[in-house]
Amino acid sequence: MGKILYFDCLGGLSGDMTLGALLDLGVEKDIFIGELDKLNVEGFSLDINKKRKDGISATDVYVHIDENLVYPKRNLNDIINIIDESLISQRAKEIGKSIFILVAESEARVHGQPVEDIFFHEIGALDSIVDIMGASICIDLLDVDKVYASPIHLGTGFIECANGIIPIPAPATVEVLKDVPIYQTNIKTELVTPTGAAIIKTIAENFISMPKMTIKRVGYGSGKKNLPIKNLLRVIIGEEVVN
Numbered sequence: 746m747g748k749i750l751y752f753d754c755l756g757g758l759s760g761d762m763t764l765g766a767l768l769d770l771g772v773e774k775d776i777f778i779g780e781l782d783k784l785n786v787e788g789f790s791l792d793i794n795k796k797r798k799d800g801i802s803a804t805d806v807y808v809h810i811d812e813n814l815v816y817p818k819r820n821l822n823d824i825i826n827i828i829d830e831s832l833i834s835q836r837a838k839e840i841g842k843s844i845f846i847l848v849a850e851s852e853a854r855v856h857g858q859p860v861e862d863i864f865f866h867e868i869g870a871l872d873s874i875v876d877i878m879g880a881s882i883c884i885d886l887l888d889v890d891k892v893y894a895s896p897i898h899l900g901t902g903f904i905e906c907a908n909g910i911i912p913i914p915a916p917a918t919v920e921v922l923k924d925v926p927i928y929q930t931n932i933k934t935e936l937v938t939p940t941g942a943a944i945i946k947t948i949a950e951n952f953i954s955m956p957k958m959t960i961k962r963v964g965y966g967s968g969k970k971n972l973p974i975k976n977l978l979r980v981i982i983g984e985e986v987v988n
Contacts, residue, residue, distance in 0.1 A: 747889075747891055747985045748890045748983075749892075749981075749984070749985050750887060750980065751892075752892070752949065752979075753955070753978070754894055754897050754978065755895065755898050755974070756936075756976050757941075757970070757972075757977065758941035758978055759938040760877060760880065760944065761807070761808070761968075762941065762967065762968050762978040764806045764875075764876050764880050765804040765965075765966030765978070766966030767880060767884070768793060768966075769804035769965050769966060770963075772887065777883065780882045781882060783831050784828075784878055786875075788811045789808055789871050789872065790809045792805075793805075793806050796967055798967045798976065803966060803967035804964070804966055804967065805967040808872035810870075810871050810872060819864065820861060821861065825842055828842055833882060837878070837884070840880075840885065841877055844943045844947045847943045847946060847947055848939055848940070848943045851921045851939070855916045873940050877940060877943075890985075892950060893949055893950065894953075895953070895955070896925075896926040896927060897927045897928075897942070898929075898930065898932075898936055899936055899937055900913050900929070900932045900936035900937070901913055901929050904934075915935065915938075917939040922937075925946060926952045932972060934970060934972060955981070956985070957985070957986040958981075958984055958985055958986055959984045960983045963980070963981050966980070
C-alpha cells in the first residue's frame, strides 16, 4: 500500500499556509530549518508557531524580511541558480525549480513578455522563495508515494497589487490553474495566491475527492484572514486502501 498526501483546499491556499500545514503534519522543525539553511539565502527569519484559528489548532508561519538590506531583482535564471548551487536534496531542488518555472511561464503569458524578462515582484520576493523551497523540502522529507488535492476553492472580487487593481482570482493564478478543477463561492477575497496555486499544480498528480485511505496524520496551516469560512488549509497523510 502506498502513502498518500491529500490537500483539502476548502479555506484558502497560499505559500505560507502550505508550509504551515506540512510542518503541522510532523516535519521536525530543526531538520526543516537545517535544510532551509542550505539555500544560503540571507535576510530572513521564520516564526513558526501553533495558534488557534477559529477553534482549530494550526501551524502559523510568518517570514520576517530584513528591511535594512537591499535585495536584487531576480528573474527565473537567478532563482534557478540559487537552487542549483544549494546543498538541499535533488528531489527538493527539482520540485522547487518546477514551481518557479510554472509561475514564470504563467506571468510571462499574462504580461505578454519573454520568460527571461519577468522579474518577480511578488513570487520572487524573499518570503516566496522561502515558502516555495520550504514546501519543496517538506514534500521531500515526508517521502509520500502519491499527492492528491481537492478541487480548488477560489475567491472573488478585486485586489490591489503592484500593477493596480486586478480581479480575483489574479490573472497569474488563473493562468497557473489551467486544466485544474476550480469553483467559486461568494467569498470576496483572494483565497488562492499564485504561489499556492503553483505549488499545488506542481506536486498534485490529480484533483479529486478524498481518496480511499486509512488516515494516519492530519495537519492544518493557518491563513492570516478572518473570513466567513475557516481560513485554514488541511492536509492528510494516509495509507492507500486497495479494493
